[in-house]
Amino acid sequence: MSKTTIPTGGITADAIDATLIADDAISEEHLDATAITGHTALAEAPADTDEFLISDGGVLKRLDASYVGGSDFVRIATSRSSSNTTAVNFDDVFDGSVYEHYRVFGYVAGAVNAGGDMYWRTGGSSGSTYTSSNYVWVQDGRYIDNSGSAGDYHVGTFNDSKFRYATDMKVDNDSAYALFDFLISDPTTNQMSRSYITGTVSWQENTGFQQVTSSFGGRNDSNVNATGLRFQQESNSIAYHHIQIWGYKKS
């Protein structure tokens, strides 16, 4: 029996199933965009076992999200604000079971002319700041001032109570800040007993308004087993900041 007209309401909910439709009968012209847009957005990165529908050489297949865009370089945390804050902490962000190297980059602008400091954090989400005097760091670079004069820049401290990645930072609302890009190895000391830091920093000093660029290297002279980082100004608040922490998967 054939029908050319189906009256409104003639097909009830769930009345049509796979047994009633010929294979390959549903083509693009019968599929509306609301098949996607009408659904609830996931609004987060998909789990590894979430699935996509793809055409694999003309054959529809399901694909686990773990195969799509999966990266061994994973963003762990981000903090960004234009409001004053006393410090920016990253707690429990170092996970030695998954990562061994971390990339920490961003910028910090101070509320007064001062230095930018970085500390280890230890002991969980309400952890403490590690301030023992065994941070070792050195910076080597060049500067150029507003008159065009350039010079060498060499600073460093043995057994400091923190890493200082920028000194005498100029404050000028949102136009003067320190930009940094650090690579941190094994802060949880899973394989190595000391964590090292290497990277680059550029900032504007208050004295002479000179722009400084430098390489930065450091280590902690004890087995800290750090769980995170703390960013703070030498004095007063952080006015603007945007800091990200990314992890490189071990395998």
Next chain:
Amino acid sequence: MANLKEIVCTPENPFGVEREMSDADQKLYDDLQKQFNDNAANRKLRQIKQLRSDRLKSTDWMSNSDVTMPDYIKTWRQTLRDLPQNNTTESQYDTLLEQNADGSLKNSVWKQPTE
């Protein structure tokens, strides 16, 4: 009095939340502020020595055996070397470090003489 606020990012809050500082971190913050203010004079003297060192280095080449260093450069270099002993108070440091609006240093001692 309540402690000041800080931001903390964790795996549960990867974009950060604001919270009150712990007593230990508040003390760290207060101690750093005090240390920064207490060390103002030393910090300024360190900057002066850095500025002096840069200028001495920029004219070191004039002391090579095949170059004759002009007397006015010799005098200037000695003046630079004597800066720490001739300036010992924070207000004197401030005078040496005074800047124009464009960041250039006002004090003529920093400018290399031409004769």
